[in-house]
Amino acid sequence: MTVVEFVGCMFLAFGPPFAMFVFTIAHDPVRIIILIAAAFFWLLSLLLSSFWWFIVFPLRKDLVFGLIFSVIFQEAFRGVIYKILRRAQVGLTKITDDTTTLIENKHILAYVSGLGFGIMSGAFSLINVLADAVGPGTMGIKSGNEMFFITSSATTLCFILLHTFWSVIFFDALDKKNNFQLIAIVLSHMLVSCLTLLNKYQVYSATIVPISFICGLTGLFAFKVAGGSYNSFKSCLVFR
Amino acid sequence: MDGHVATDSSGQGNPRQAPNVSKRKDHQRGSGDASENQSRERSENLSEGSRRSRRHSIDIPSEMSRHEEEEELKYGAKHVIKLFAPVSLCMVVVVATIRTVHFYSVKDVYLVYTPFHEESPETSTKVWNAAANSLILMCVIVVMTILLILLYKYRCYKTIHGWLIVSSLMLLSVFSYLYLEEVLRAYDIPMDYPTLLFGLWNFGVMGMICIHWQGPLKLQQAYLIFIAALMALVFIKYLPEWTTWAVLAVISVWDLIAVLMPKGPLRILVETAQERNEQIFPALIYSSTYMYTSLAAGDETTARNSNTSGDEHGFSQDWVDNHESRAAHRRVDPQDSQNRSRTMGHISENIPCQEEEERGVKLGLGDFIFYSVLVGKASSYGDWNTTLACFVAILIGLCLTLLLLAIFQKALPALPISITFGLIFYFVTKEIVSPFSDSLSNEQVFV
Numbered sequence: 001m002t003v004v005e006f007v008g009c010m011f012l013a014f015g016p017p018f019a020m021f022v023f024t025i026a027h028d029p030v031r032i033i034i035l036i037a038a039a040f041f042w043l044l045s046l047l048l049s050s051f052w053w054f055i056v057f058p059l060r061k062d063l064v065f066g067l068i069f070s071v072i073f074q075e076a077f078r079g080v081i082y083k084i085l086r087r088a089q090v091g092l093t094k095i096t097d098d099t100t101t102l103i104e105n106k107h108i109l110a111y112v113s114g115l116g117f118g119i120m121s122g123a124f125s126l127i128n129v130l131a132d133a134v135g136p137g138t139m140g141i142k143s144g145n146e147m148f149f150i151t152s153s154a155t156t157l158c159f160i161l162l163h164t165f166w167s168v169i170f171f172d173a174l175d176k177k178n179n180f181q182l183i184a185i186v187l188s189h190m191l192v193s194c195l196t197l198l199n200k201y202q203v204y205s206a207t208i209v210p211i212s213f214i215c216g217l218t219g220l221f222a223f224k225v226a227g228g229s230y231n232s233f234k235s236c237l238v239f240r
Numbered sequence: 241m242d243g244h245v246a247t248d249s250s251g252q253g254n255p256r257q258a259p260n261v262s263k264r265k266d267h268q269r270g271s272g273d274a275s276e277n278q279s280r281e282r283s284e285n286l287s288e289g290s291r292r293s294r295r296h297s298i299d300i301p302s303e304m305s306r307h308e309e310e311e312e313l314k315y316g317a318k319h320v321i322k323l324f325a326p327v328s329l330c331m332v333v334v335v336a337t338i339r340t341v342h343f344y345s346v347k348d349v350y351l352v353y354t355p356f357h358e359e360s361p362e363t364s365t366k367v368w369n370a371a372a373n374s375l376i377l378m379c380v381i382v383v384m385t386i387l388l389i390l391l392y393k394y395r396c397y398k399t400i401h402g403w404l405i406v407s408s409l410m411l412l413s414v415f416s417y418l419y420l421e422e423v424l425r426a427y428d429i430p431m432d433y434p435t436l437l438f439g440l441w442n443f444g445v446m447g448m449i450c451i452h453w454q455g456p457l458k459l460q461q462a463y464l465i466f467i468a469a470l471m472a473l474v475f476i477k478y479l480p481e482w483t484t485w486a487v488l489a490v491i492s493v494w495d496l497i498a499v500l501m502p503k504g505p506l507r508i509l510v511e512t513a514q515e516r517n518e519q520i521f522p523a524l525i526y527s528s529t530y531m532y533t534s535l536a537a538g539d540e541t542t543a544r545n546s547n548t549s550g551d552e553h554g555f556s557q558d559w560v561d562n563h564e565s566r567a568a569h570r571r572v573d574p575q576d577s578q579n580r581s582r583t584m585g586h587i588s589e590n591i592p593c594q595e596e597e598e599r600g601v602k603l604g605l606g607d608f609i610f611y612s613v614l615v616g617k618a619s620s621y622g623d624w625n626t627t628l629a630c631f632v633a634i635l636i637g638l639c640l641t642l643l644l645l646a647i648f649q650k651a652l653p654a655l656p657i658s659i660t661f662g663l664i665f666y667f668v669t670k671e672i673v674s675p676f677s678d679s680l681s682n683e684q685v686f687v
Contacts, residue, residue: 029317029318029320029321030317032321032324033317033320033321033639036324036632036635036636036639037636037639039632040632040633040636043629043632043633043665046673046676046677046687047668047669047672047673049676049687050672050673050675050676050677051672053676054672054675054676060679063679063680063683063685066676066680066687067680067685067687070687071687074687120628120632121686121687123628124625124628124677125677125680125681125686125687127624127625127628128623128624128625128677128678128681129681131624148684151684152684155684155686156686159686192686193685193686193687196684196685196686197683197685199683199684199685200683200684200685
């Protein structure tokens with residue numbers, strides 16, 4: 001059971017991102033490099049928030065404090081990536097093969113860096129839990145909730161997707177100098193992260209349902225921001 | 241060996257060849273008729289050239305060099321990925337082994353070069369033990385490197401090849417046997433000796449042929465990765481705890497010195513090899529393209545290659561075809577040079593196809609080994625977050641190194657940036673980030 005559960009949870013959390021990687025990123029070296037660079041920047045943001053959490057030792061027990069600053073740092077680093085990518089855009093046109101798609105459709109850069117952000121954040125929150133899922137013990141026999149691994153993986157998936165959507169919206173907001181969108185993103189990130197504070201009480205339905213709802217909404221918003229409409233969605237479903 | 245990263249010198253003059261590499265390979269391996277091949281190739285060249293000239297209507301020299309630079313960067317991105325894949329593969333092999341096979345994380349026996357075993361409970365003793373061990377190991381490496389350079393300088397090729405063959409044979413037989421034994425033990429798989437020996441014999445001999453003589457590129461690369469992984473596992477197993485970290489720090493400094501100092505041994509090695517127009521030994525360097533079957537390294541090698549391979553079939557036939565087409569190219573060259581001013585991008589594409597194959601990035605096996613040592617060591621403490629952080633840090637370091645390579649266009653040490661990043665991220669993650677992310681994960685809080 002443990003190994004089966006491990007495989008299932010792993011693919012629940014990392015299956016869709018993996019598919020996104022294979023189909024949209026793996027063919028272009030530049031995108032892979034941007035993905036890894038974004039992952040590195042997420043790591044830096046986590047490093048900064050850990051430092052902050054470590055220095056302010058009286059509040060180490062209150063994770064709310066660490067969480068709020070971590071969200072702020074992450075969004076700040078998203079802004080840093082935006083600055084770097086936009087500044088490097090001229091250089092990027094020279095080093096990529098499909099210049100047209102990567103530069104004309106500037107949402108691709110946002111998407112790629114967002115996915116890098118998300119994958120790293122998802123890996124950091126889930127990978128140790130998954131390693132424990134292999135066995136020999138399992139959750140929910142004597143104590144704990146047997147839904148633990150599944151909800152954990154599902155939340156991770158939501159976060160990976162959310163990071164991707166957030167990046168697309170965030171980059172667009174900075175391009176159009178739309179402060180409302182910016183604030184909305186920071187607030188929704190804060191809201192989603194604070195919702196997971198409820199996981200402590202093991203009422204997983206109270207977190208997973210609203211989070212997936214917000215994830216869907218953000219996805220729709222990102223789709224609209226990237227220039228999608230109902231008609232374009234319909235036309236992409238048509239077999240050509 | 242603590243290696244370095246380098247673009248191939250023979251390819252540097254003509255950066256526009258890369259896009260056609262695969263196409264050309266097909267030409268070579270395709271029909272035997274050299275003249276037909278060549279004419280087809282010429283027409284392709286012409287169309288390509290005119291296309292390029294249309295795109296760049298101004299043919300001033302500065303434009304040309306800038307364009308070349310851009311192309312260099314463009315293929316740089318591909319090369320980064322061509323190195324990412326094997327480096328990641330090597331690390332994955334090492335990490336998977338460390339996490340599943342207990343043998344490699346248990347300390348009982350140590351290398352001869354590390355006489356101090358860090359068994360004292362006091363930190364200060366451990367520190368000087370680690371420092372002394374790493375310095376001793378360092379001295380051994382320096383002496384060996386200098387010995388190799390001296391042998392190379394005075395053209396004792398037979399000795400060097402003997403040395404490399406013996407050491408790779410050791411790795412492919414004795415250490416592979418030990419590795420296989422431990423893996424079988426860890427997974428509880430019974431196996432009889434005849435099967436084992438039969439398998440090992442085939443594996444080892446195949447490896448020797450692939451590495452030192454010829455074989456499919458993928459297979460050669462796979463063997464080199466395996467050798468590097470095995471060597472990394474040996475280091476992780478037989479070096480004392482803190483010595484490993486000290487060695488990593490010291491070796492990256494040594495790499496910096498050896499490659500960048502005017503009289504650094506590795507720099508001398510690279511420069512001598514370039515002077516003599518030779519390849520550095522395939523057993524020491526991972527290359528993203530063909531190395532030893534390439535024939536453009538000079539007449540000496542071509543002669544040797546044609547001698548070593550059979551008379552009329554196999555590689556020899558290929559070689560004859562290539563040789564003919566190359567000669568034909570030479571004849572064609574002056575004619576084309578008249579068109580140079582009109583069709584830029586044409587000149588370099590007329591250079592014999594053998595040279596095109598050589599274009600690629602090379603990374604010393606030593607770099608593979610020490611990257612994997614770092615990641616493997618990080619994973620041996622059981623925290624996946626640390627492992628992942630080190631992995632990403634090393635890849636970013638490699639990326640930066642390759643970026644610098646594209647800028648400076650000379651052999652660079654690949655260890656310092658990556659290992660520094662890796663060490664920083666290892667210790668910071670272990671001490672500060674992991675407690676934070678553990679406490680987040682304990683309460684299932686996601687940030």
